[in-house]
Amino acid sequence: MGQLTTHVLDTARGKPADNMNWALYRADTERTVLATGRTNADGRNAGPILEGADLVSGIYELVFYAAEYFRNAGIELPDPAFLDEVVIRFGIAEPQSHYHVPLLISPYGYSTYRGS
Template sequence: MTGLSTHILDLTHGTPASNVTIQLYFQNQLEWKLIKTAVTNSDGRLDTPLLLEEDMKIGNYELIFHIGDYFKSKNIEQLDYPFLGSVPIRFGISDPKAHYHVPLLVSPWGYQTYRGS
């Protein structure tokens, strides 16, 4: 399988993070262009990949996970300006024939990501 996928795990509750808006950007010259917006399902995943094989191209990408609204919906006490309102992850795709999976493990106070399979 090739393409780009993601999922979000809520480390505070030990569950998938559902109903989180994710935006995908592609860097065109010096500008970032929004190419897709999606929302996670009950499993913290997307129903379809962010990019299919035919949409993959070499370059720089950015995922923005709008996680502040998610934690607010879980009644986690948030300040007016939450520590993590959104989480941006920039990464490069050098092989458009490969599968790229960018998971997010998150709490209101920190996050981790890696290139998954």
């Protein structure tokens, strides 16, 4: 059974990014919200974002609300913030597989990759 998961690490503070809001969209048709959530103390979602029959081939977008997270963590940011929302657009070709989308983030940069 396939699943989609994420993990967010705050590289500016050297710890998991807890309480970061995110939203998942299906993006290859009309942009549709599929799920929303908030990372836990480990910087992860409590369970898979999507799994089983809900995970189908297509284009998706994970949106992470970075500026909101850093401001809530007490980090002073300019207005507007350099990174307000981080949008990771990715494809799922094999929905029976595990797709893990980690995000390493600071107020001025980020990186992602397909994890395991």
